Amino acid sequence: MKVLETDIPGVLIVEPVVHGDKRGWFMETWHQQRYVEAGIPASFVQDNMALSSHGILRGLHLQHPWSQGKLVQVIMGEVFDVAVDVRRGSPHFGRWVGVILSGDNRRQLWVPPGFAHGYVVTSNQAIFSYKCTELYHPETDLSIRWDDEDIGIDWPIVGKPSLSDKDAEALMLKDIPEQRLPEYLP
Template identity: 65%
Template sequence: MKVIPTELPGVLIVEPKVFGDDRGFFMETFHEKRYADAGITGPFVQDNYSRSAKGILRGLHFQEPNAQGKLVQVLAGAVYDVAVDVRRGSPTFGRWVAVELSTDNRRQLWIPPGFAHGFCVLSESADFHYKCTTLYSPDTERGVLWNDPDLGIPWPVSSPLLSGKDAKAPRLKDAPVLPVYAG
């Protein structure tokens, strides 16, 4: 596998090795030792799978406390995937990275604990899979407004379909609870 660092320390793009022929393909989507050697550590305690239609935007989500690391990938379709550093006191606080994840490129994105995550569906639909390092905790789920002007994320859709909760999320500067950068 190839691991590509991003502008945000700890956020990594993973390109698994794909072995294919006229019958199809095979790829390893997780191998504990290889991923740990690359800086992606668990334990992973929950896997999630979702399907969304074109134009749906989910996020920007994080948990605090009970911060989750997420290893995400698209199983079918394509998404514009975003990670935002929301750790108060971090030298990269408020900065973000975006990457297209798709069936074609088979990339994964590692989003460490302390980062918000969101994605927008580019294809007619997208099947999205993510491994989490902490169980989902509805009481500690938080969000940041997807179109926060201070972040300036150039989402590929101007009027996405949002959940009510995502539409009412606060701007980062107004978020009442954020993780703290540990250095």
């Protein structure tokens, strides 16, 4: 597998090795030893999958405490996936990384704990899959506005996306009390 660093240390793009022939293809989506050596922790406790249609935007989500690291990928379709550093005290606070993930490019993105995460579907439909390092704790769930001007994500969409009620009512990052955000630990 090939691991690509991004502009924010710790956020990684993984390009698994794909073996194919006339019958189709095969790839490993998780191999504990290889991923740990690449800087991705070995302890995943929950797997999730979502089906969404074009223009649906999910995020920006995080939970604190019990921050989740997420290894994300698209099984079918295409999304623009985003990780935002929201760790108070981080030298990269408020910066984001975005990458196209698709069933065709088979890339994965490692979103470390302490980052907000979101994606928008750019194909007709997409099946999105992700592994989490922590269980979901709804009482600590938090959403940040997808269009927060201080973050300035360049979403590849025209007009307003389709949002859940929770995401439509999300706060701007600057309006979230500091204690609700994870702390940067160098």
